[in-house]
Each structure stands twice: as C-alpha cells, then as structure tokens.
Amino acid sequence: MxxxxxxxxxxxxxxxxxxxxxxxxxxxxxxxxxxxxxxxxxxxxxxxxxxxxxxxxxxxxxxxxxxxxxxxxxxxxxxxxxxxxDLLFLLRKSLIPNILDQATLKDIFELRLVIEIGMSDLIFERATPDDIKELEEIVKFEPDSTKEVLFDIDHEVKFHGKLYQISGNNTLLDFQTILLPAFRYVYDSRLIESPEHDSKWVSHQDLVKILKNGSATKLRNAMRKHLDRHFRGYFK
Amino acid sequence: MxxxxxxxxxxxxxxxxxxxxxxxxxxxxxxxxxxxxxxxxxxxxxxxxxxxxxxxxxxxxxxxxxxxxxxxxxxxxxxxxxxxxDLLFLLRKSLIPNILDQATLKDIFELRLVIEIGMSDLIFERATPDDIKELEEIVKFEPDSTKEVLFDIDHEVKFHGKLYQISGNNTLLDFQTILLPAFRYVYDSRLIESPEHDSKWVSHQDLVKILKNGSATKLRNAMRKHLDRHFRGYFK
DNA sequence: AAATGAATTATGTATGACATAATGCATTAA
DNA sequence: TTAATGCATTATGTCATACATAATTCATTT
Missing domain, CATH: 1.10.10.10 (Winged helix-like DNA-binding domain superfamily/Winged helix DNA-binding domain)
Structure with missing residues (x-):
C-alpha cells in the first residue's frame, strides 16, 4: 500500500x-x-x-x-x-452497593444530603397535624444527643423516611427506599466516618419543633445543621 | 365443587x-x-x-x-x-418525556427545585474563583428582571448547569443533563404556568454576588427565593 | 524477531419447530 | 336464553441446531 x-x-x-x-x-x-x-x-x-x-x-x-x-x-x-x-424501577435493580464504585457511592450519599435540605420546603408546606404527631412519636425514642451513643441507623431511617413521605413526592420517596441499601453500605463499610454529635447539633426533636412552630426557612437551615456531621466528612 | x-x-x-x-x-x-x-x-x-x-x-x-x-x-x-x-445511563434511556405520565413529570420537576436548593452548600464550598468569574460572564447577559420578558430557558440552563458542575458531584451533573428534556417538555407543554418575576425576586446576578461575598446559609435561602416562582405553581 | 496464518473459544445471528397463554367463537347443557 | 365448555387462532415464550464473527493463542514462515 x-x-x-x-x-x-x-x-x-x-x-x-x-x-x-x-x-x-x-x-x-x-x-x-x-x-x-x-x-x-x-x-x-x-x-x-x-x-x-x-x-x-x-x-x-x-x-x-x-x-x-x-x-x-x-x-x-x-x-x-x-x-x-417507572424510572426508579431500573435503579432498584441495578443499585447493588457492593458492585458500585466508590465515587458513585459517595455521590449518592451526597445526593441524600442535598435532597433532605432542599426537601424542607415541601415538608413544611405539606405536613399535616397527623404527620407531626407521628414524628413526635418517633422522636420520643431518639437517643439523647448529649450522650455518646452509637449512631442508630434504624432510628435515622424511620425519622427521615417519614420526612420523605411527608414531602408528597413519590419519586423522592421511592428514591429513599432504593438508596437505603447504599446508605447502610456506606456506614457499614466505613467509607465515611461515623457521625458524632457536638454541642450545636440539631436533633430530630429540634426539627419537629421547628416544623411545628417555625418557618420553611428555619426548617431548611436547621436541616442543614442537623446533617452537618455528615457534611463534615466532605468539607476539609 | x-x-x-x-x-x-x-x-x-x-x-x-x-x-x-x-x-x-x-x-x-x-x-x-x-x-x-x-x-x-x-x-x-x-x-x-x-x-x-x-x-x-x-x-x-x-x-x-x-x-x-x-x-x-x-x-x-x-x-x-x-x-x-452507570446508574444515570439507564435513566437517560428510559426518560422519554412524552411517554412519562404527568405525575412523574411533576415529581421530576419538583426534584429539580429540591436539588438546587440543597445543592447550595456544595456550591458554596467548592466554587473556585474561576467558577465565579464564569458565572459572572453568564449573568452579564441575563434579561433584566424588572422587565416583562419571556422566560429564557436557554439562559436558565446555562446558569444552573454551571452550578451543577460546580457542585463537583458527577451524579448530580449527569442528573441535570438527563432531566433537561423533561424540564423543557414541562415548560413547552404548559404543565406548569410560565414563571413571572416580582419585586422580591432574586436574580442570577444576586445569586452570584451572594456566592462571592455571602455565606452558605444565605445562598441556600436566596436560592429558595430565586426558585420561588416555580414553587408558587405548587403551593396554593 | 516480527509478521502471518490456522485453530480455538465464546458470543452473535439465523432458522425452524413446538409450547403456552390470551382471545374470540361456536357448541353444548341447564 | 344463558352460562359454561371446548376448539381454533394468534402472538409471545422456549428449545435445538447450525453457522458467523471477534478475540486469543500458538505454530509457521520470512
């Protein structure tokens, strides 16, 4: 040639x-x-x-x-x-934590933080008195935030799961249940450090009070503080 | 029997x-x-x-x-x-706006609002000086908020797209590009009313200023106000 | 030593046959 | 007449077999 x-x-x-x-x-x-x-x-x-x-x-x-x-x-x-x-049907099938690469796992975890802060407005607008009552029931058993306790992921899931439900957005709710295995996996595999409480920490009980008597803006910012212990794993 | x-x-x-x-x-x-x-x-x-x-x-x-x-x-x-x-690859394929039911489309649109508010913290932490410069370039051409102008979805996409990129979360970034057809579809098909500006509206230019000189909390709350015209389609 | 070519292996494609579930229609029994 | 039963039809579901094609290995040639 x-x-x-x-x-x-x-x-x-x-x-x-x-x-x-x-x-x-x-x-x-x-x-x-x-x-x-x-x-x-x-x-x-x-x-x-x-x-x-x-x-x-x-x-x-x-x-x-x-x-x-x-x-x-x-x-x-x-x-x-x-x-x-059904968009989430696919995620449900393909989201198998142990074969997801770590970058994606981290992204997903971060996505959760993003969503829960942004969701505050939906929650504040749509929470019914019954919803609030139910939340109050759940946080009755919240571990004392001043004590050094193990991070109780089941309690965590119960409380935040209810929030997703209140949001009234089915896609979001499905999202949460689908991503749950990934969250657990992230905690169990110690990909991020286990969260610790500090003095300024906003507890679930605090959140419910704000939802009851505060404003959407207050809830949004309180939620950010509540999740701060997770954010600290990312920022510096 | x-x-x-x-x-x-x-x-x-x-x-x-x-x-x-x-x-x-x-x-x-x-x-x-x-x-x-x-x-x-x-x-x-x-x-x-x-x-x-x-x-x-x-x-x-x-x-x-x-x-x-x-x-x-x-x-x-x-x-x-x-x-x-690749989780998003799947969404990309199955997300064909005209065959999605309206409830899902609405959920997706809402999801965008949720994400953009919640994303503020990531943006604030991760924006580099170069990023801010780029944003400033983009908003130079922003339609004047006091005038009655058509909602410019291309400008919208450019600005918010850059924000997603700043977030440093690839899953989020992909998300945005994937959901874009759905957003456009929602606007085009008039599923939600076209947004109008009002006096208290936070413009893109305002957002950039806050990103430059404000705090994460301020950005978060400003973003909520910026998106308020969309929220008003949902709440009462 | 590098290039070529043949054998091998596992997926990709084609074809024909039959199984199975859903439907409509005709038939039958009450 | 009407409801139940059985039959034919139709399109997907499953099976079996054959061959095409790409990737790899290894021997052969130059």
Missing amino acids: TDTYKKSLNITAVDSSSLVDKVEQILIDLLISEKLNPGDQIPKELELTKMLGVSRTVIREALNRLKTIGLIESTKRKGSTIKSP | TDTYKKSLNITAVDSSSLVDKVEQILIDLLISEKLNPGDQIPKELELTKMLGVSRTVIREALNRLKTIGLIESTKRKGSTIKSP
Whole structure:
C-alpha cells in the first residue's frame, strides 16, 4: 500500500454496533416520535422481522431490552404495548452497593444530603397535624444527643423516611427506599466516618419543633445543621 | 365443587413468571452475594444452560437484561464480566418525556427545585474563583428582571448547569443533563404556568454576588427565593 | 524477531419447530 | 336464553441446531 494510495482513501470508522443495537435504537426512535403514546401497540415480532430484514432473534433481543428498561410490556397473543416507564424501577435493580464504585457511592450519599435540605420546603408546606404527631412519636425514642451513643441507623431511617413521605413526592420517596441499601453500605463499610454529635447539633426533636412552630426557612437551615456531621466528612 | 371442598383447599397463587424472569433473578442474586465484584467473570452461556437446565435462548435473554441495566458486559471469546453500573445511563434511556405520565413529570420537576436548593452548600464550598468569574460572564447577559420578558430557558440552563458542575458531584451533573428534556417538555407543554418575576425576586446576578461575598446559609435561602416562582405553581 | 496464518473459544445471528397463554367463537347443557 | 365448555387462532415464550464473527493463542514462515 503506497502513500499516495493511503491519501486517496477516505476511510470512515465502520459501524461496529451489533444488529440488536441498531434495532433497539430504531425502536426507541419510534417511541420518541411523538406519534406514539402509552398504551399504543407496536408491530408484532414477525412484522418487525419483515420490516427490518433481520431475524426474529435480533428483534426479540431488542424488544427484550426495551422491556428491561420499562418502555414496553408484552403479553401473549396481544403483542407489545408502550408503557410509561417507572424510572426508579431500573435503579432498584441495578443499585447493588457492593458492585458500585466508590465515587458513585459517595455521590449518592451526597445526593441524600442535598435532597433532605432542599426537601424542607415541601415538608413544611405539606405536613399535616397527623404527620407531626407521628414524628413526635418517633422522636420520643431518639437517643439523647448529649450522650455518646452509637449512631442508630434504624432510628435515622424511620425519622427521615417519614420526612420523605411527608414531602408528597413519590419519586423522592421511592428514591429513599432504593438508596437505603447504599446508605447502610456506606456506614457499614466505613467509607465515611461515623457521625458524632457536638454541642450545636440539631436533633430530630429540634426539627419537629421547628416544623411545628417555625418557618420553611428555619426548617431548611436547621436541616442543614442537623446533617452537618455528615457534611463534615466532605468539607476539609 | 362443594363448600366443604372449597374450604379444605389451600390454594396459593402459581408463579406465572417466565423462565427468563427466574434466571434473571438468580443471576442478580449471584451478583449481590458479596463474593462477586466488578471484573469478576460469570459462567459461560453453555455452562449456565447446564447449571440451570434451560436453553441457551433463555440464558441469553436473561444475560441480555443484565447487560441492558449495565450490570455485566460481554465480549466474544471472553464471556461476561461484572461491571459497576452507570446508574444515570439507564435513566437517560428510559426518560422519554412524552411517554412519562404527568405525575412523574411533576415529581421530576419538583426534584429539580429540591436539588438546587440543597445543592447550595456544595456550591458554596467548592466554587473556585474561576467558577465565579464564569458565572459572572453568564449573568452579564441575563434579561433584566424588572422587565416583562419571556422566560429564557436557554439562559436558565446555562446558569444552573454551571452550578451543577460546580457542585463537583458527577451524579448530580449527569442528573441535570438527563432531566433537561423533561424540564423543557414541562415548560413547552404548559404543565406548569410560565414563571413571572416580582419585586422580591432574586436574580442570577444576586445569586452570584451572594456566592462571592455571602455565606452558605444565605445562598441556600436566596436560592429558595430565586426558585420561588416555580414553587408558587405548587403551593396554593 | 516480527509478521502471518490456522485453530480455538465464546458470543452473535439465523432458522425452524413446538409450547403456552390470551382471545374470540361456536357448541353444548341447564 | 344463558352460562359454561371446548376448539381454533394468534402472538409471545422456549428449545435445538447450525453457522458467523471477534478475540486469543500458538505454530509457521520470512
């Protein structure tokens, strides 16, 4: 092969994606194309084999992927129909703490702090008297903040879980339950140091009082202080 | 069928899940079992057919699902290895605004507000002088807040996108880019009313000033005010 | 010693056959 | 007439087999 020959060539990278990859993308494009809505049917497997000119195996694998990410569902005789995907369903499946890399685990943990502070406004607006009563029940058993006690993750989960529920945002609530295994894993594996209380610490009981008698702004800032022991693991 | 006969029956619902469903779960359980880590190999397809007593088709479909949610990857000759999944990659694929139901869209929009308020602490701690300079560049072109102007979503995205980047949390940053289509969709489809400025509105320019000279708490509360026009779509 | 080529191995694709669940329709029994 | 039963149909679910293709190893050649 001579240099001149090389120069005359105009080589473009070959498309190394598999057939299934291509079919998958074609189908996703089909779904995105505004014309299709949840409940609509997509062509049968055999029709797709004819339309796209690939084997049923390939069609099935591509459909299987869409099914996996919750974009379609299939039933016998009926074929496949478009579905409004449950975003968190995927996270639920793929979030296996021991195979997540540490950077992602840390990000997730941080995400929790971010969400719980930002959530204050939703909580303050949406908490009902019954909700507050329930919170008061929960914090009755809160470990004394002045004493050196083990960090009680179960109590933690109970209290903050209730907050997520009060937020009235189902996506957030699901988020919390899904991320919980990751949180526990982070604590258990000592990826961050176990939190300690200090004098200025805002307890759960304090939070409930503020929720009852304070303002959204006060709650927001108190929540930040409450979580401070976690933040300190990150900042200097 | 007599009543006495009915009573004596103790019928439990049959397991109607497909073979692929079962194999998928078996494999996921295998991954969860602490002993397996990223990089580890899992048995070959033919080995699995023997171990589980199902056809290669079923094995392949189950493996294909794990591949789809990013738990494994496969190469020819080498087989399949465990992978630390990219959580956001999944969201990216399944988040197709026009087939999401409205409740989820609303949740997502709300999630954005929550995150941006809660993120203030990360931003304040991690913003470098260069970051602040860049922000100042961006807000130079900010529409005047006293005038009645169209809500400029591109400018919005530019400014807040930079904030996500400053947060130093890659998961958050990805989040934002993924959720963006959903945001745009919410605005375009008028699911929430278009925001209007009022006298007490905190502008982007105000935010940058506070980031430069204020405190984390001030930034947090200012961000809440900045986003207030969105919140007002939700509360009363 | 480097380049080439053949054998090997495990995933990727194709095809045909049959199993199974859902549905509609015809038939039957009360 | 009506409800129950059985049958045919249809599209997905599963199986088996064959071959294609990419990655790796190792022997062969220059």
